[in-house]
Amino acid sequence: MKAPVKAPVEVIAAAPCCPPLTERPFSAAEAERAAPLFKALGDPVRLRLFSLVASHPGGEACVCDISDVGVSQPTVSHHLKKLKQAGLLTSERRGTWVYYQVEPSVLASMGHLLTPASV
Numbered sequence: 732m733k734a735p736v737k738a739p740v741e742v743i744a745a746a747p748c749c750p751p752l753t754e755r756p757f758s759a760a761e762a763e764r765a766a767p768l769f770k771a772l773g774d775p776v777r778l779r780l781f782s783l784v785a786s787h788p789g790g791e792a793c794v795c796d797i798s799d800v801g802v803s804q805p806t807v808s809h810h811l812k813k814l815k816q817a818g819l820l821t822s823e824r825r826g827t828w829v830y831y832q833v834e835p836s837v838l839a840s841m842g843h844l845l846t847p848a849s850v
Contacts, residue, residue, distance in 0.1 A: 748840070754848035768841060771817035776800055777810045781819060784831045791832040 748764035749757055757765065772778050783797040798807045811831065814820045822831050 749844060751846050751848040752844055765844060767817045768819065768837070771814055771819055774810065774813075776802055776806070777814055780807070780810055781814055781833070784820060785833045785838070791830045794829045794831065797831070 749761040772781060779800050780797060783800070784792045787796065794807070794811070798804055800807060802810075811820065811822075815822060818834055819837050820831050821834055822829050824830075
């Protein structure tokens with residue numbers, strides 16, 4: 732019996748999309764590109780999971796090390812999937828475990844948005 736085929740997941744690029752928030756107002760297109768990053772982090776569980784991965788020694792975290800955030804394992808998986816879809820995390824399966832890393836460009840991209848514009 733064949734395993735069901737899952738539809739591909741759209742991943743949103745985390746490359747710098749926009750100028751710093753203080754430089755000028757976003758265009759509609761820039762706001763559309765930046766919003767998924769902030770929306771993904773707008774949930775307390777997702778923000779906590781992202782923080783756990785970002786601050787984990789070695790720059791990556793096994794799902795087995797970060798799943799104790801007060802919700803069930805299926806809910807953790809759902810939130811990690813949302814973070815991956817937003818382009819905030821990448822993952823790699825090693826045997827039965829999945830290891831997560833912060834997408835390398837995402838912290839720089841979000842930091843760029845939140846940095847005051849040069850005068």
